[in-house]
Amino acid sequence: MKPDPRLEERRIMRVEQEGAKVMPDMVVREVPLTIYLNGQEFVTLLCTPELLDMLAVGFLRSEGLIGTYRDIISLRVDRERGFVFVETEGGRLAEKLYGKRTITSGCGKGTVFFSVLDSLQSNPVESSLKVSRDEILGLMRDLQEKARLFKLTGGLHSAALGKRDSVLYFCEDIGRHNAVDKIAGLCLRDGVELVDKILVTSGRISSEILVKSAKLGIPVLVSRSAPTSLSIDLAEKLGLTLVGFARGRRFNIYSRLDRILLWEEEQQ
Amino acid sequence: MKPDPRLEERRIMRVEQEGAKVMPDMVVREVPLTIYLNGQEFVTLLCTPELLDMLAVGFLRSEGLIGTYRDIISLRVDRERGFVFVETEGGRLAEKLYGKRTITSGCGKGTVFFSVLDSLQSNPVESSLKVSRDEILGLMRDLQEKARLFKLTGGLHSAALGKRDSVLYFCEDIGRHNAVDKIAGLCLRDGVELVDKILVTSGRISSEILVKSAKLGIPVLVSRSAPTSLSIDLAEKLGLTLVGFARGRRFNIYSRLDRILLWEEEQQ
Numbered sequence: 001m002k003p004d005p006r007l008e009e010r011r012i013m014r015v016e017q018e019g020a021k022v023m024p025d026m027v028v029r030e031v032p033l034t035i036y037l038n039g040q041e042f043v044t045l046l047c048t049p050e051l052l053d054m055l056a057v058g059f060l061r062s063e064g065l066i067g068t069y070r071d072i073i074s075l076r077v078d079r080e081r082g083f084v085f086v087e088t089e090g091g092r093l094a095e096k097l098y099g100k101r102t103i104t105s106g107c108g109k110g111t112v113f114f115s116v117l118d119s120l121q122s123n124p125v126e127s128s129l130k131v132s133r134d135e136i137l138g139l140m141r142d143l144q145e146k147a148r149l150f151k152l153t154g155g156l157h158s159a160a161l162g163k164r165d166s167v168l169y170f171c172e173d174i175g176r177h178n179a180v181d182k183i184a185g186l187c188l189r190d191g192v193e194l195v196d197k198i199l200v201t202s203g204r205i206s207s208e209i210l211v212k213s214a215k216l217g218i219p220v221l222v223s224r225s226a227p228t229s230l231s232i233d234l235a236e237k238l239g240l241t242l243v244g245f246a247r248g249r250r251f252n253i254y255s256r257l258d259r260i261l262l263w264e265e266e267q268q
Numbered sequence: 269m270k271p272d273p274r275l276e277e278r279r280i281m282r283v284e285q286e287g288a289k290v291m292p293d294m295v296v297r298e299v300p301l302t303i304y305l306n307g308q309e310f311v312t313l314l315c316t317p318e319l320l321d322m323l324a325v326g327f328l329r330s331e332g333l334i335g336t337y338r339d340i341i342s343l344r345v346d347r348e349r350g351f352v353f354v355e356t357e358g359g360r361l362a363e364k365l366y367g368k369r370t371i372t373s374g375c376g377k378g379t380v381f382f383s384v385l386d387s388l389q390s391n392p393v394e395s396s397l398k399v400s401r402d403e404i405l406g407l408m409r410d411l412q413e414k415a416r417l418f419k420l421t422g423g424l425h426s427a428a429l430g431k432r433d434s435v436l437y438f439c440e441d442i443g444r445h446n447a448v449d450k451i452a453g454l455c456l457r458d459g460v461e462l463v464d465k466i467l468v469t470s471g472r473i474s475s476e477i478l479v480k481s482a483k484l485g486i487p488v489l490v491s492r493s494a495p496t497s498l499s500i501d502l503a504e505k506l507g508l509t510l511v512g513f514a515r516g517r518r519f520n521i522y523s524r525l526d527r528i529l530l531w532e533e534e535q536q
Contacts, residue, residue, distance in 0.1 A: 030496035155494030226423030228298035229276040
Protein backbone atom coordinates (compact mmCIF):
# COMPACT_ATOMS: atom_id res chain seq x y z
CA MET A 1 0.00 0.00 0.00
CA LYS A 2 1.28 3.45 -0.92
CA PRO A 3 1.94 5.52 2.19
CA ASP A 4 -0.53 8.37 2.69
CA PRO A 5 1.40 11.66 2.34
CA ARG A 6 -0.90 13.22 4.91
CA LEU A 7 0.21 10.84 7.66
CA GLU A 8 3.48 10.01 9.37
CA GLU A 9 4.41 7.26 11.76
CA ARG A 10 6.00 8.11 15.08
CA ARG A 11 7.11 5.97 17.98
CA ILE A 12 5.17 6.94 21.05
CA MET A 13 4.77 5.72 24.59
CA ARG A 14 1.16 4.94 25.39
CA VAL A 15 0.43 5.17 29.11
CA GLU A 16 -2.65 3.42 30.44
CA GLN A 17 -4.01 2.29 33.77
CA GLU A 18 -2.32 -1.11 33.43
CA GLY A 19 1.08 0.08 32.31
CA ALA A 20 2.93 1.73 29.45
CA LYS A 21 4.23 0.49 26.11
CA VAL A 22 6.30 1.92 23.30
CA MET A 23 4.49 1.48 20.00
CA PRO A 24 4.15 3.01 16.54
CA ASP A 25 1.27 5.45 15.99
CA MET A 26 0.03 7.48 13.04
CA VAL A 27 0.02 11.25 13.41
CA VAL A 28 -1.16 13.92 10.99
CA ARG A 29 1.54 15.54 8.94
CA GLU A 30 1.97 19.29 9.26
CA VAL A 31 4.13 21.22 6.80
CA PRO A 32 4.88 24.90 6.33
CA LEU A 33 3.75 26.29 2.96
CA THR A 34 5.27 29.63 2.08
CA ILE A 35 3.41 31.59 -0.59
CA TYR A 36 5.60 33.80 -2.76
CA LEU A 37 3.38 36.38 -4.41
CA ASN A 38 4.89 38.11 -7.42
CA GLY A 39 8.40 37.29 -6.28
CA GLN A 40 7.99 38.36 -2.65
CA GLU A 41 7.69 36.11 0.39
CA PHE A 42 4.10 36.77 1.39
CA VAL A 43 2.92 34.42 4.13
CA THR A 44 3.67 31.00 5.62
CA LEU A 45 0.69 28.75 6.28
CA LEU A 46 0.95 25.58 8.36
CA CYS A 47 -1.13 22.88 6.75
CA THR A 48 -1.75 19.31 5.66
CA PRO A 49 0.33 18.55 2.50
CA GLU A 50 -2.53 17.98 0.08
CA LEU A 51 -4.01 20.36 -2.51
CA LEU A 52 -1.28 22.90 -1.73
CA ASP A 53 -2.01 24.76 -4.98
CA MET A 54 -5.69 25.02 -4.11
CA LEU A 55 -4.87 26.20 -0.59
CA ALA A 56 -2.78 29.04 -2.06
CA VAL A 57 -5.56 29.97 -4.52
CA GLY A 58 -8.25 29.84 -1.84
CA PHE A 59 -6.16 31.84 0.63
CA LEU A 60 -5.49 34.58 -1.91
CA ARG A 61 -9.20 34.62 -2.78
CA SER A 62 -10.25 34.82 0.87
CA GLU A 63 -7.82 37.68 1.44
CA GLY A 64 -9.23 39.52 -1.55
CA LEU A 65 -5.97 39.44 -3.54
CA ILE A 66 -7.55 37.66 -6.48
CA GLY A 67 -11.14 37.75 -7.65
CA THR A 68 -11.25 34.97 -10.23
CA TYR A 69 -8.97 32.14 -11.30
CA ARG A 70 -8.00 34.19 -14.37
CA ASP A 71 -6.24 36.71 -12.11
CA ILE A 72 -3.54 34.06 -11.67
CA ILE A 73 -0.93 34.22 -14.43
CA SER A 74 1.12 31.31 -13.12
CA LEU A 75 1.23 29.03 -10.12
CA ARG A 76 4.02 26.59 -9.32
CA VAL A 77 4.32 24.33 -6.26
CA ASP A 78 7.75 23.27 -4.97
CA ARG A 79 6.62 20.39 -2.77
CA GLU A 80 10.13 19.57 -1.59
CA ARG A 81 10.77 22.98 -0.12
CA GLY A 82 7.17 23.83 0.76
CA PHE A 83 6.91 26.85 -1.54
CA VAL A 84 4.15 28.06 -3.85
CA PHE A 85 5.08 30.72 -6.39
CA VAL A 86 2.09 32.73 -7.59
CA GLU A 87 2.13 35.46 -10.20
CA THR A 88 -1.01 37.57 -10.40
CA GLU A 89 -2.42 40.29 -12.65
CA GLY A 90 -1.58 43.72 -11.23
CA GLY A 91 0.93 42.12 -8.90
CA ARG A 92 2.46 45.16 -7.30
CA LEU A 93 -0.95 46.59 -6.58
CA ALA A 94 -2.08 43.47 -4.71
CA GLU A 95 1.00 43.66 -2.56
CA LYS A 96 0.32 47.25 -1.64
CA LEU A 97 -3.28 46.44 -0.80
CA TYR A 98 -2.27 43.62 1.46
CA GLY A 99 0.38 45.73 3.12
CA LYS A 100 -2.28 48.34 3.73
CA ARG A 101 -4.68 45.80 5.19
CA THR A 102 -2.26 44.64 7.85
CA ILE A 103 -0.22 47.68 8.86
CA THR A 104 -2.28 50.78 8.07
CA SER A 105 -2.05 53.37 10.77
CA GLY A 106 -5.39 53.67 12.47
CA CYS A 107 -7.26 56.95 12.46
CA GLY A 108 -8.97 55.96 15.68
CA LYS A 109 -12.39 55.92 14.07
CA GLY A 110 -12.44 52.58 12.34
CA THR A 111 -9.86 49.86 12.13
CA VAL A 112 -8.94 47.89 9.04
CA PHE A 113 -10.95 44.97 10.44
CA PHE A 114 -14.12 47.05 10.37
CA SER A 115 -13.42 48.55 6.98
CA VAL A 116 -13.25 45.00 5.57
CA LEU A 117 -16.62 44.29 7.21
CA ASP A 118 -18.08 47.54 5.92
CA SER A 119 -17.19 46.71 2.36
CA LEU A 120 -18.81 43.29 2.73
CA GLN A 121 -22.01 44.73 4.15
CA SER A 122 -22.59 46.78 1.06
CA ASN A 123 -22.67 43.49 -0.82
CA PRO A 124 -24.70 40.89 1.14
CA VAL A 125 -25.25 37.34 -0.08
CA GLU A 126 -28.29 37.12 -2.37
CA SER A 127 -29.72 33.65 -2.90
CA SER A 128 -33.15 32.08 -3.23
CA LEU A 129 -31.81 28.71 -2.06
CA LYS A 130 -34.09 26.65 0.18
CA VAL A 131 -32.63 23.74 2.14
CA SER A 132 -34.48 20.93 3.85
CA ARG A 133 -33.76 19.45 7.24
CA ASP A 134 -32.76 16.14 5.67
CA GLU A 135 -30.31 17.83 3.31
CA ILE A 136 -28.53 19.48 6.23
CA LEU A 137 -28.36 16.30 8.28
CA GLY A 138 -27.37 14.22 5.24
CA LEU A 139 -24.49 16.50 4.32
CA MET A 140 -23.18 16.49 7.89
CA ARG A 141 -23.39 12.70 7.96
CA ASP A 142 -21.43 12.54 4.68
CA LEU A 143 -18.80 14.91 6.06
CA GLN A 144 -18.26 12.68 9.06
CA GLU A 145 -18.18 9.49 7.00
CA LYS A 146 -15.57 10.95 4.65
CA ALA A 147 -13.40 12.19 7.51
CA ARG A 148 -11.23 9.06 7.47
CA LEU A 149 -8.03 10.78 8.53
CA PHE A 150 -9.71 12.32 11.53
CA LYS A 151 -10.89 8.93 12.66
CA LEU A 152 -7.32 7.61 12.37
CA THR A 153 -5.54 10.51 14.05
CA GLY A 154 -8.03 12.79 15.81
CA GLY A 155 -6.07 15.76 14.51
CA LEU A 156 -7.93 17.24 11.56
CA HIS A 157 -10.77 19.50 10.54
CA SER A 158 -12.92 18.84 7.50
CA ALA A 159 -14.98 21.00 5.17
CA ALA A 160 -17.24 20.17 2.24
CA LEU A 161 -19.22 21.97 -0.41
CA GLY A 162 -22.64 20.43 -0.95
CA LYS A 163 -25.69 20.77 -3.13
CA ARG A 164 -28.96 19.10 -2.18
CA ASP A 165 -27.78 15.94 -0.50
CA SER A 166 -24.52 15.34 -2.36
CA VAL A 167 -20.99 16.45 -1.49
CA LEU A 168 -19.19 18.09 -4.44
CA TYR A 169 -15.86 18.77 -2.75
CA PHE A 170 -14.35 17.49 0.48
CA CYS A 171 -11.11 18.57 2.21
CA GLU A 172 -9.32 17.74 5.43
CA ASP A 173 -6.62 19.90 6.98
CA ILE A 174 -5.01 20.47 10.36
CA GLY A 175 -6.48 24.00 10.21
CA ARG A 176 -10.19 24.73 9.97
CA HIS A 177 -9.41 27.90 7.99
CA ASN A 178 -7.23 25.93 5.56
CA ALA A 179 -9.92 23.31 4.94
CA VAL A 180 -12.34 26.06 3.90
CA ASP A 181 -9.69 27.83 1.79
CA LYS A 182 -8.97 24.57 -0.07
CA ILE A 183 -12.67 24.28 -0.88
CA ALA A 184 -12.60 27.91 -2.06
CA GLY A 185 -9.60 27.19 -4.29
CA LEU A 186 -11.27 24.17 -5.92
CA CYS A 187 -14.47 26.14 -6.57
CA LEU A 188 -12.54 29.03 -8.09
CA ARG A 189 -10.50 26.70 -10.33
CA ASP A 190 -13.57 24.87 -11.57
CA GLY A 191 -15.74 27.98 -11.88
CA VAL A 192 -18.41 26.52 -9.62
CA GLU A 193 -21.53 28.61 -9.05
CA LEU A 194 -21.80 29.09 -5.28
CA VAL A 195 -25.08 30.92 -4.83
CA ASP A 196 -26.99 27.61 -4.55
CA LYS A 197 -24.48 25.67 -2.45
CA ILE A 198 -23.99 24.77 1.20
CA LEU A 199 -20.67 24.92 3.08
CA VAL A 200 -20.34 22.27 5.78
CA THR A 201 -17.56 22.22 8.36
CA SER A 202 -16.50 20.24 11.41
CA GLY A 203 -15.04 23.31 13.09
CA ARG A 204 -16.34 26.08 15.26
CA ILE A 205 -17.73 29.14 13.44
CA SER A 206 -15.82 32.26 14.32
CA SER A 207 -16.20 35.52 12.42
CA GLU A 208 -13.30 34.59 10.15
CA ILE A 209 -14.96 31.45 8.82
CA LEU A 210 -18.25 33.32 8.44
CA VAL A 211 -16.56 36.08 6.46
CA LYS A 212 -14.84 33.53 4.17
CA SER A 213 -18.22 32.02 3.35
CA ALA A 214 -19.78 35.46 2.78
CA LYS A 215 -16.92 36.56 0.51
CA LEU A 216 -17.48 33.46 -1.62
CA GLY A 217 -21.23 34.17 -1.72
CA ILE A 218 -22.21 30.81 -0.21
CA PRO A 219 -25.66 31.37 1.39
CA VAL A 220 -25.81 28.50 3.90
CA LEU A 221 -23.07 27.58 6.41
CA VAL A 222 -23.48 24.44 8.53
CA SER A 223 -21.21 23.40 11.40
CA ARG A 224 -21.03 20.45 13.75
CA SER A 225 -19.78 22.85 16.43
CA ALA A 226 -20.60 26.17 18.09
CA PRO A 227 -20.83 29.61 16.51
CA THR A 228 -19.69 32.80 18.27
CA SER A 229 -21.83 35.89 18.91
CA LEU A 230 -19.95 37.88 16.25
CA SER A 231 -20.42 35.19 13.60
CA ILE A 232 -24.18 35.19 14.29
CA ASP A 233 -24.36 38.99 14.04
CA LEU A 234 -22.37 38.96 10.80
CA ALA A 235 -24.51 36.16 9.37
CA GLU A 236 -27.57 38.36 9.90
CA LYS A 237 -25.94 41.44 8.40
CA LEU A 238 -24.46 39.59 5.44
CA GLY A 239 -27.57 37.53 4.66
CA LEU A 240 -26.20 34.06 5.50
CA THR A 241 -28.12 31.19 7.04
CA LEU A 242 -26.01 29.90 9.92
CA VAL A 243 -26.60 26.40 11.32
CA GLY A 244 -24.65 25.00 14.28
CA PHE A 245 -24.41 21.86 16.41
CA ALA A 246 -25.63 19.67 13.51
CA ARG A 247 -25.33 16.24 15.14
CA GLY A 248 -27.45 13.14 14.74
CA ARG A 249 -31.01 14.34 14.08
CA ARG A 250 -30.56 17.80 15.63
CA PHE A 251 -29.29 21.26 14.75
CA ASN A 252 -29.67 24.92 15.74
CA ILE A 253 -30.51 27.73 13.29
CA TYR A 254 -28.99 31.09 14.23
CA SER A 255 -29.95 33.35 11.32
CA ARG A 256 -32.07 33.61 8.17
CA LEU A 257 -34.53 30.85 9.09
CA ASP A 258 -36.39 31.49 5.84
CA ARG A 259 -33.95 29.35 3.83
CA ILE A 260 -34.62 26.23 5.91
CA LEU A 261 -37.61 24.10 4.89
CA LEU A 262 -38.54 22.37 8.11
CA TRP A 263 -41.74 20.55 7.32
CA GLU A 264 -41.93 19.87 3.61
CA GLU A 265 -40.84 16.28 4.14
CA GLU A 266 -43.86 15.70 6.36
CA GLN A 267 -46.13 17.48 3.91
CA GLN A 268 -45.12 15.42 0.90
CA MET B 269 -26.81 37.81 38.87
CA LYS B 270 -24.32 39.94 36.98
CA PRO B 271 -24.25 38.93 33.31
CA ASP B 272 -21.04 37.19 32.25
CA PRO B 273 -19.26 39.47 29.74
CA ARG B 274 -17.97 36.40 27.94
CA LEU B 275 -21.46 35.22 27.02
CA GLU B 276 -24.37 36.62 25.02
CA GLU B 277 -27.90 35.44 24.64
CA ARG B 278 -29.33 34.85 21.18
CA ARG B 279 -32.71 33.62 20.03
CA ILE B 280 -32.23 30.43 18.08
CA MET B 281 -34.42 27.80 16.48
CA ARG B 282 -33.63 24.35 17.84
CA VAL B 283 -34.60 21.61 15.40
CA GLU B 284 -35.05 18.09 16.76
CA GLN B 285 -36.62 14.84 15.66
CA GLU B 286 -39.93 15.79 17.23
CA GLY B 287 -40.18 19.33 15.98
CA ALA B 288 -38.61 22.77 16.23
CA LYS B 289 -38.84 25.55 18.76
CA VAL B 290 -37.62 29.11 19.04
CA MET B 291 -35.78 29.61 22.32
CA PRO B 292 -33.01 31.65 23.96
CA ASP B 293 -29.52 30.15 24.02
CA MET B 294 -26.16 31.28 25.36
CA VAL B 295 -23.33 31.71 22.85
CA VAL B 296 -19.71 32.68 23.41
CA ARG B 297 -18.92 36.30 22.79
CA GLU B 298 -16.32 37.09 20.14
CA VAL B 299 -14.85 40.57 19.83
CA PRO B 300 -12.14 42.08 17.67
CA LEU B 301 -9.16 43.44 19.61
CA THR B 302 -6.92 45.76 17.63
CA ILE B 303 -3.45 46.22 19.06
CA TYR B 304 -1.89 49.61 18.38
CA LEU B 305 1.85 49.30 18.88
CA ASN B 306 3.67 52.59 19.35
CA GLY B 307 0.91 54.51 17.63
CA GLN B 308 0.48 52.22 14.64
CA GLU B 309 -2.33 49.77 13.99
CA PHE B 310 -0.50 46.49 14.34
CA VAL B 311 -2.86 43.51 14.28
CA THR B 312 -6.50 42.62 14.98
CA LEU B 313 -7.11 39.50 17.07
CA LEU B 314 -10.55 37.91 17.39
CA CYS B 315 -11.03 36.79 20.96
CA THR B 316 -13.08 36.34 24.12
CA PRO B 317 -13.41 39.70 25.93
CA GLU B 318 -11.53 38.83 29.10
CA LEU B 319 -7.94 39.61 30.06
CA LEU B 320 -7.54 41.73 26.91
CA ASP B 321 -4.46 43.41 28.36
CA MET B 322 -2.84 40.05 29.08
CA LEU B 323 -3.71 38.81 25.59
CA ALA B 324 -1.89 41.80 24.09
CA VAL B 325 1.13 41.26 26.35
CA GLY B 326 1.24 37.52 25.63
CA PHE B 327 0.82 38.02 21.88
CA LEU B 328 3.67 40.54 21.75
CA ARG B 329 5.82 38.15 23.81
CA SER B 330 5.02 35.18 21.57
CA GLU B 331 5.86 37.26 18.49
CA GLY B 332 9.17 38.24 20.06
CA LEU B 333 8.35 41.97 20.18
CA ILE B 334 8.90 42.19 23.90
CA GLY B 335 11.14 40.08 26.11
CA THR B 336 10.03 41.05 29.60
CA TYR B 337 7.17 43.00 31.13
CA ARG B 338 9.54 45.92 31.66
CA ASP B 339 9.76 46.40 27.88
CA ILE B 340 6.24 47.82 28.09
CA ILE B 341 6.23 51.54 28.86
CA SER B 342 2.45 51.86 28.88
CA LEU B 343 -0.61 49.77 28.10
CA ARG B 344 -4.18 51.05 27.89
CA VAL B 345 -7.28 49.07 26.99
CA ASP B 346 -10.27 50.80 25.36
CA ARG B 347 -12.86 48.11 25.99
CA GLU B 348 -15.65 50.02 24.28
CA ARG B 349 -13.88 50.23 20.95
CA GLY B 350 -11.84 47.02 21.27
CA PHE B 351 -8.43 48.71 21.17
CA VAL B 352 -5.25 48.12 23.14
CA PHE B 353 -2.60 50.83 22.96
CA VAL B 354 0.88 49.57 23.79
CA GLU B 355 4.05 51.63 23.97
CA THR B 356 7.28 49.65 24.09
CA GLU B 357 10.94 50.35 24.61
CA GLY B 358 12.68 50.79 21.25
CA GLY B 359 9.31 51.10 19.57
CA ARG B 360 10.32 51.87 16.03
CA LEU B 361 12.77 48.99 16.04
CA ALA B 362 10.08 46.48 17.06
CA GLU B 363 7.91 47.66 14.21
CA LYS B 364 10.69 47.19 11.72
CA LEU B 365 11.42 43.73 13.04
CA TYR B 366 7.80 42.67 12.77
CA GLY B 367 7.49 44.15 9.29
CA LYS B 368 10.53 42.13 8.33
CA ARG B 369 9.11 38.96 9.76
CA THR B 370 5.94 39.12 7.69
CA ILE B 371 6.94 40.62 4.37
CA THR B 372 10.67 39.99 3.91
CA SER B 373 11.53 39.01 0.41
CA GLY B 374 12.69 35.43 0.42
CA CYS B 375 16.15 34.56 -0.82
CA GLY B 376 14.93 31.12 -1.82
CA LYS B 377 17.17 29.37 0.66
CA GLY B 378 15.29 29.73 3.88
CA THR B 379 12.01 31.40 4.65
CA VAL B 380 11.27 33.60 7.62
CA PHE B 381 9.43 30.66 9.19
CA PHE B 382 12.61 28.60 9.23
CA SER B 383 14.78 31.43 10.42
CA VAL B 384 12.50 31.78 13.45
CA LEU B 385 12.89 28.04 14.07
CA ASP B 386 16.66 28.25 13.59
CA SER B 387 16.99 30.94 16.22
CA LEU B 388 14.94 28.83 18.64
CA GLN B 389 17.05 25.74 18.07
CA SER B 390 20.15 27.52 19.23
CA ASN B 391 18.36 27.99 22.53
CA PRO B 392 16.53 24.78 23.51
CA VAL B 393 14.51 24.45 26.72
CA GLU B 394 16.69 23.37 29.66
CA SER B 395 14.87 21.99 32.68
CA SER B 396 15.40 19.24 35.22
CA LEU B 397 11.65 19.02 35.89
CA LYS B 398 10.21 15.54 36.46
CA VAL B 399 6.46 15.01 36.26
CA SER B 400 4.46 12.05 37.50
CA ARG B 401 1.61 10.35 35.73
CA ASP B 402 -0.85 11.50 38.39
CA GLU B 403 0.28 15.12 38.06
CA ILE B 404 -0.45 15.05 34.31
CA LEU B 405 -3.84 13.42 34.73
CA GLY B 406 -4.72 15.63 37.69
CA LEU B 407 -3.93 18.85 35.83
CA MET B 408 -5.99 17.74 32.83
CA ARG B 409 -8.89 16.88 35.12
CA ASP B 410 -8.63 20.35 36.72
CA LEU B 411 -8.58 21.99 33.27
CA GLN B 412 -11.78 20.25 32.33
CA GLU B 413 -13.49 21.00 35.62
CA LYS B 414 -12.65 24.69 35.34
CA ALA B 415 -13.87 24.90 31.74
CA ARG B 416 -17.32 26.11 32.77
CA LEU B 417 -17.94 28.25 29.71
CA PHE B 418 -17.12 25.41 27.39
CA LYS B 419 -19.67 23.22 29.11
CA LEU B 420 -22.27 25.96 28.67
CA THR B 421 -21.53 26.85 25.06
CA GLY B 422 -19.26 24.24 23.47
CA GLY B 423 -17.35 27.06 21.81
CA LEU B 424 -14.12 27.59 23.72
CA HIS B 425 -10.60 26.38 24.23
CA SER B 426 -8.89 26.41 27.56
CA ALA B 427 -5.28 26.55 28.74
CA ALA B 428 -3.67 26.39 32.14
CA LEU B 429 -0.28 26.73 33.71
CA GLY B 430 0.37 24.11 36.36
CA LYS B 431 2.94 23.07 38.92
CA ARG B 432 2.85 19.67 40.55
CA ASP B 433 -0.89 19.05 40.80
CA SER B 434 -2.15 22.61 41.16
CA VAL B 435 -3.30 25.05 38.48
CA LEU B 436 -1.71 28.50 38.83
CA TYR B 437 -3.44 30.23 35.92
CA PHE B 438 -6.44 29.26 33.84
CA CYS B 439 -7.83 30.93 30.69
CA GLU B 440 -10.61 30.25 28.24
CA ASP B 441 -10.84 31.83 24.78
CA ILE B 442 -12.51 31.16 21.45
CA GLY B 443 -8.99 30.72 20.02
CA ARG B 444 -6.57 28.08 21.26
CA HIS B 445 -3.64 30.43 20.42
CA ASN B 446 -5.26 33.26 22.41
CA ALA B 447 -5.79 31.05 25.48
CA VAL B 448 -2.05 30.25 25.52
CA ASP B 449 -1.09 33.89 24.87
CA LYS B 450 -3.24 35.01 27.83
CA ILE B 451 -1.38 32.55 30.05
CA ALA B 452 1.89 33.92 28.67
CA GLY B 453 0.79 37.49 29.46
CA LEU B 454 -0.12 36.62 33.04
CA CYS B 455 3.19 34.84 33.60
CA LEU B 456 5.15 37.76 32.19
CA ARG B 457 3.25 40.30 34.31
CA ASP B 458 3.77 38.32 37.49
CA GLY B 459 7.35 37.34 36.70
CA VAL B 460 6.59 33.65 37.09
CA GLU B 461 9.48 31.22 36.70
CA LEU B 462 8.47 28.85 33.88
CA VAL B 463 11.29 26.32 33.80
CA ASP B 464 9.50 24.09 36.34
CA LYS B 465 5.94 24.48 35.03
CA ILE B 466 3.54 22.53 32.84
CA LEU B 467 1.34 24.02 30.12
CA VAL B 468 -1.98 22.21 29.69
CA THR B 469 -4.36 22.84 26.80
CA SER B 470 -7.64 21.50 25.47
CA GLY B 471 -6.61 22.18 21.87
CA ARG B 472 -4.68 20.31 19.23
CA ILE B 473 -0.91 20.83 19.23
CA SER B 474 0.27 22.35 15.98
CA SER B 475 3.77 23.75 15.52
CA GLU B 476 2.57 27.23 16.46
CA ILE B 477 1.43 26.18 19.94
CA LEU B 478 4.60 24.15 20.41
CA VAL B 479 6.75 27.13 19.45
CA LYS B 480 4.85 29.40 21.87
CA SER B 481 5.61 26.98 24.70
CA ALA B 482 9.26 26.70 23.67
CA LYS B 483 9.69 30.48 23.46
CA LEU B 484 8.38 30.79 27.00
CA GLY B 485 10.75 28.05 28.15
CA ILE B 486 7.98 25.78 29.49
CA PRO B 487 9.42 22.24 29.44
CA VAL B 488 6.24 20.11 29.46
CA LEU B 489 3.23 20.60 27.17
CA VAL B 490 0.12 18.47 27.76
CA SER B 491 -2.92 18.35 25.47
CA ARG B 492 -6.26 16.59 25.53
CA SER B 493 -6.04 16.38 21.74
CA ALA B 494 -3.72 15.28 18.93
CA PRO B 495 -0.28 16.66 18.06
CA THR B 496 0.96 17.05 14.47
CA SER B 497 4.14 15.53 13.03
CA LEU B 498 5.86 18.92 12.94
CA SER B 499 5.04 19.67 16.57
CA ILE B 500 6.56 16.32 17.60
CA ASP B 501 9.72 16.99 15.57
CA LEU B 502 10.05 20.47 17.05
CA ALA B 503 9.43 19.17 20.57
CA GLU B 504 12.40 16.84 20.11
CA LYS B 505 14.63 19.55 18.66
CA LEU B 506 13.67 22.16 21.24
CA GLY B 507 13.84 19.84 24.24
CA LEU B 508 10.15 19.81 25.19
CA THR B 509 8.19 16.90 26.60
CA LEU B 510 5.04 16.61 24.53
CA VAL B 511 2.03 14.70 25.88
CA GLY B 512 -1.19 14.21 23.88
CA PHE B 513 -4.61 12.59 24.20
CA ALA B 514 -4.58 13.00 27.98
CA ARG B 515 -8.05 11.67 28.78
CA GLY B 516 -9.35 9.73 31.76
CA ARG B 517 -6.44 7.51 32.92
CA ARG B 518 -4.53 7.54 29.60
CA PHE B 519 -2.10 9.66 27.64
CA ASN B 520 0.57 9.40 24.92
CA ILE B 521 4.13 10.68 25.28
CA TYR B 522 5.67 11.90 22.01
CA SER B 523 9.06 13.27 23.07
CA ARG B 524 11.52 13.54 25.97
CA LEU B 525 10.18 10.59 27.95
CA ASP B 526 12.87 11.18 30.55
CA ARG B 527 10.83 13.92 32.25
CA ILE B 528 7.87 11.61 32.95
CA LEU B 529 8.02 9.52 36.13
CA LEU B 530 5.82 6.58 35.28
CA TRP B 531 6.22 4.24 38.20
CA GLU B 532 7.23 6.21 41.25
CA GLU B 533 3.69 6.09 42.59
CA GLU B 534 3.82 2.31 42.64
CA GLN B 535 7.26 2.36 44.21
CA GLN B 536 6.30 4.59 47.09
